[in-house]
Amino acid sequence: MISDYAGISPRRDILLIQQLCKKLKGKSFLHINSTKEGGGVAEILQRMIPLLQGLGIDARWEVINGDKPFYDTTKTIHNTLQGDNMTISDKAWEHYYEINRKNAAKLDLEADAVLIHDPQPAPLIDFRKNGLWFWRCHIDVSRPNPAVFSHINSFAKKYQATVFSVPKFAKPITSNEFIIPPSIDPLSEKNMDLTDEEITEVADRLGIPRDRPILLQVSRFDRFKDPIGVINAYKMVKKYNDCILVLAGSPASDDPEGEEVLAEVRKYAADDKDILILLLPPFSDLDINALQRMATIVLQKSLKEGFGLTVSEAMWKGKPVLGGAVGGIPLQIVHGLTGFLVHSVDGAAFRIRQYLNDPEMATRMGEAGREYVRDNFLLTRQVRDYLSLWYSVKNRKKGPTFEF
Secondary structure (H helix, E strand, O other), rough: OOHHEEEEEEEHHHHHHHHHHHOOOEEEEEEOOOOOOHHHHHHHHHHHHHHHHHHEEEEEEOOOOHHHHHHHHHHHHHHOOOOOOOOHHHHHHHHHHHHHHHHHHOOOOOEEEEEEEEEOHHHHHHOOOEEEEEEOOOOOOOOHHHHHHHHHHHHHHOEEEEEEEOOOHHOOOOOOOEEOOOOHHHHOOOHHHHHHHHHHHHHHHHHHOOOEEEEEOOOOOOOOOHHHHHHHHHHHHHHHOOOOEEEOOOOOOOOOOOHHHHHHHHHHHOOOOEEEEOOOOOOOHHHHHHHHOOOEEEEEEOOOOOOHHHHHHHHOOOOOOOEEOOOHOOOOOEEOOOOOEEOOOHHHHHHHHHHHHHHHHHHHHHHHHHHHHHHEHHHHHHHHHHHHHHHHHHHHHOOOOOOO
């Protein structure tokens, strides 16, 4: 219920949501992505859909299904849109389209508004039946592989609006472009308050010693998350500050490289008993919450990033954070105020030691980070923005009438 967020989320967001829902009540809002588990999109939708339904919106969430060649291709699409220099064969493109055609035949695409998330289901626009269709790109396409972007753009330009997380991600695709950062739900199992007993139970069950500072990174096992770089930074810090490192992540059904990267990380860390690598099952939200709360410092040392919501998760818990200066991380971390941005392994090691050696500064920055998340990155703000997008495009077709 939206009333549950009173006193947590900014009052302005709650009031605007209530006004928008008076205009959109009873209308249908369909979201489509490629996985029910793993990654920030699925996490947001798991919380957003019930909230929208409680507000009187007929909200639904559908997932497209594919085979291994399809997910291999979409992983390559993801990486090349972020700048990797790889090619995709005509046969692979044809299979990508065919999987979407088959999904379109099975899914109920009837809705007043349809929000398609990321490249995997982008071709569904060719099977549109009615309503307003929006394409939501969560990844950084500021410097994409031109050939791959051209192919994806052939679908994206057919949508009535495009949505990006950060201004620098945006490309001139449609006449209606919106910037809507993702968010966290402060009431979810991953972000709600925990007792000391609950945190201790998780630490004991996962075998996390709490007698020394804990460095933590929570993310998919993905090379762009730079787990090897995190290990190298930890090793540099370890020469001066005794600490442990925890790398925790869950598998994602649409990421075929995860197992390979996990094996590489385990091999690289095998000679250090103070590096704990945790492969958590999907929906381990309570465990992740507890890990973030027991951590001394939380890292998100990404080399490329869509947004990196683990940063906001940690900031909401009052933790000092540091992250790679890429993707949406600089939107969350105001350098020197709510955390530190880093550009290298050396830089990460330097900032970790700065936090460890100045706990008062770490506490101060953690408190500032929590309030920054409250104002900018809670679920109510994203619900407000999605409803505003829908209402704006809907009324733009009729004429310039925007009053409530």
